[in-house]
Amino acid sequence: MGLWKRVRKLMEKPEPVKPEKTPMSLQPGDVCEVSLMTYEIIGRTEWKARSTIWLTLRDGARIQYLQVEKREQWNYNLYEAIDGRLDAVDEVPSEIELDGVWYYMEDQYNxxxxxxxxxxxxxxxxxxVWEYQSDNRKRLRIEWQDGRFQLYEGExxxxxxxxxxxxS
Structure with a gap:
C-alpha cells in the first residue's frame, strides 16, 4: 500500500456504528423468532407514551400478535385473535369468564x-386497551377503536x- 493510500485511510471518517437490533425497533418486513417459530412482521402499532408496540406476525397463513413492552425488563406476550363481542365500551367488565377460564383485569389504558x-x-x-390475566397465567386482551372491538387470547x-x- 502506498504512502498516499495510508494517509487517505487515516483521513477517512470511520463507518457509523449500526444501531443495536432490539424488538422495539422492528418494522414491517423484518423477521423475528418467538419460541422457536420464525415470523415475518407485517404490521406494527405503537403507543409512544407507554413504550409499547404490538407487532402483527405471519408464519405462512397463520397470523399472531406479539406485544413488546419496555419497562424495567422486556415484557413479551404472544396472542391470537379470537371470536367474541362486547356491546359497549363503557361496559367492559373487570372479570370475564371465557371457556371455563376466569380472567381478571390487570391493566387498562388508552x-x-x-x-x-x-x-x-x-x-x-x-x-x-384492557388486559387480563387468569390464574393459570393465560392472557386476554380487548382493544377498542372507532366503534369496533377486537379480542385476543395468549400467553x-x-x-x-x-x-x-x-x-431492514
Whole structure:
C-alpha cells in the first residue's frame, strides 16, 4: 500500500456504528423468532407514551400478535385473535369468564397509536386497551377503536425466547 493510500485511510471518517437490533425497533418486513417459530412482521402499532408496540406476525397463513413492552425488563406476550363481542365500551367488565377460564383485569389504558403495515385497526387514532390475566397465567386482551372491538387470547413469553433475526 502506498504512502498516499495510508494517509487517505487515516483521513477517512470511520463507518457509523449500526444501531443495536432490539424488538422495539422492528418494522414491517423484518423477521423475528418467538419460541422457536420464525415470523415475518407485517404490521406494527405503537403507543409512544407507554413504550409499547404490538407487532402483527405471519408464519405462512397463520397470523399472531406479539406485544413488546419496555419497562424495567422486556415484557413479551404472544396472542391470537379470537371470536367474541362486547356491546359497549363503557361496559367492559373487570372479570370475564371465557371457556371455563376466569380472567381478571390487570391493566387498562388508552392513547394515540401510530400504525404501519397490516394491523387489526388499519388507521392511527385513539385506542382503548384492557388486559387480563387468569390464574393459570393465560392472557386476554380487548382493544377498542372507532366503534369496533377486537379480542385476543395468549400467553406470556420469556425474553430469552424472542430473537431478532433480520432487520431492514
Amino acid at each position: 392513547g394515540l397509536v401510530q400504525v404501519q403495515g397490516q394491523t387489526p385497526f388499519g388507521v392511527p387514532g385513539e385506542q382503548y 406470556s413469553v420469556i425474553p430469552a425466547d424472542v430473537r431478532v433475526i433480520r432487520q
